[in-house]
Amino acid sequence: MTTATPDTIDTLLALTPERPAFATRHARDKVAVATQGCYNALFSPDLSGTLTQAERLWVASEIARESGTATLAAHYTGRLAGSTLPPALQTLLEQPGSTPADTRLQAIAQFTRTLATHPDRGDRAALLALPAAGLSVPDTVLLAQLIGFVTYQLRLVAGVAALDALGGGGEGAAAPAAADATPFVHPANLPAPGEPLRLNGYTSETLGWTSWLPVVDPATATPEQQAVLDLSHPKARSSDFYLLLVHQARVLSERSQAFNAIMYAPGGLSRAEREVASTAVSRANGCVYCASVHAQRFEQLARRNDVMAQLFADPDHAGTNARERAIVQAALALTRTPGSFAAQHLHPLRAAGLSDLEILDAVHASALFAWANRLMLNLGEAVFPQAN
Template sequence: MTDSNPSVDLVDASVPLAAGSATHAVRHQRHKVVAATQGSYEALFETELSGSPLVERLLVADAIARSAGSDALHAHYRARLDALAPLSPAQQAAADGAAPEALGQDPRLQAVLRFARTLTDHPVEGDREALLKLPAAGLSTPEVVALAQLIAFVAYQVRVVAGLRALAELGGDSAAPAADEDPAPFVHPANLPPPGEPLRINGYTSETLGWKAWLPTLDLTQASPEQVRVLDSSHPKARSSDYYLLLVLQPRILQERATVFNAIMYAPGGLSRAERELASAVVSRVNGCVYCASVHAQRFEQLARRNDVIAQVFEEPETAGTTARERAIVRLAIALTRDPAGFGVTQLQAVRAAGLTNLEILDTLHAVAIFAWANRLMLNLGQPVYS
């Protein structure tokens, strides 16, 4: 069981990572990610958060950790729930693993847990109809934002813990020789639009899309100084973005989340920027997030000056990759996205054989995990808009 004290670094405790171990050392090279991941946890589970009661938030986190097969996180969230006892009969039933359908005596909790289950298992199914059941059950828009961030964060947290556990088992930094394997199908550049011109394959695209929220966003004329500060530190276009104007209804959570994202995607050294974008595009394709896939396909093209592997990802991610290194990154991204409970050292052997260092592997794991978070927000709070 992990320590239920919120001041303890929950990821380190859940792996567990002992101070001074090699994996602890490499994780803490990305100290901004470490700090903002813990900061996100503390923001989402602070008692005074405007929105859902703490017990409701802990029930959601516990249900996600249980469903995802993360024993350590399940133990942590259950310990925090037990500390809040006594629970209502419906809350106790939920803590004991009852399905949302069995909680008819508490329709709000039933709606919240049903939404959490959908976003955990099949995020693309968390559509407008699913979202609007939450206001109908009595949740305010800030409460819905807090819930969506919490669900997405725990999806991220589960994958960070699973990835770090596998990395700790993998051990040292020496790479084995690349194994012989059949090459992935090669898409000749002559059969593709040149980089910079949109790809359109299987409903995915590299063209620029907009995004429209399904819930009321912040009116900037009513913004608090804190909300304005968080908007301006999150993204250069945040003041005109539905995405940020919705998430800033919970400003502290958005601030921590933006810090995590930027530290993962833009930190110097380690995995190349283009490869981080490739991993992000793969996760988005697997999760069915057309908007995120478009953004990160574009960024890969801009950085790598080619679009062949993106075409392969859009066509069939399972066989995508123009080199052994790309194929290893793609397969890691698919495995951790689809089955964090089954993710282990076996799923890291190909990236090690392809020559990735522990820091590069960590950066790959982080890129995959942050898009478990990003996709769930983009898919479940609004929709892409085509020009």
């Protein structure tokens, strides 16, 4: 099965059905379809609001340029070729990295460039500068989703290109070594599974999250928004996160489908190992909220928290076995330097016994949290439980 509309990532990478990476990618076709759906939604000329299609394409090209992904930057600037653009936007295309004189475009450019490579440097003031410059709340949410999506997309492009360069044959990779017969002994220096793990400002306890922008009232949400909230999460109607993102219901719908397809697809990389990749990215990006959620999920699935403690303490040396270490290192490389990510970053995964599909799942989870972290870090803040 392949996507019904031309697939941007397949086209950019010249992936054709006879290539092993094409077959692997479309073994996760729900992810490919949802990714393309996000692309189509975000760049639709029919989206309401003041953030024009040309501005959205420029934002995407700027993120790719700042991240060192020339192929994707060229794709987005190419889509603008031949268009009659406002002078300020034309200047930005001709002078990459310049500061626009227009206050509105200046706020958009600053927010975009900060989040492209340093999501932990955004704050409430940076976000509120957008409404102050004339963007509505739905426009601001759209910009944040657009930035998050492109940071995900460019890492997916890099990861799939690396998998393609790695070559086929991973389905015959050696299976991981059988578990040692000695029962797992929980490290004495760590809290028992089920008890909060707290290290370096990170935790596995349940945190809250509050939006810095007005959220949709679920009692007055439109039928479309109600349907998307149902799709997104069982507790979406009581979550500031989903009630904020549903300002852009179509985009949230596509994102939710991509998230679910990546994190919950059967087979391939284990659910617990996907949580390892997700937590590694969240730790690297400084997202305390996402790290808490996915450390907790790992612990629930694996019934241990040793690798989470390692990630909280020192992500560069985390992993209790070869598979975990390879997953963490690949996730960190894709997070920090997507522009130079290559097959060499996948060799340890192959050597640790991961199949091509498992490697793709690791890439998907790692890329996804480039998006998730940017939303959580830059649209609101984590709320820690009050001490008793």
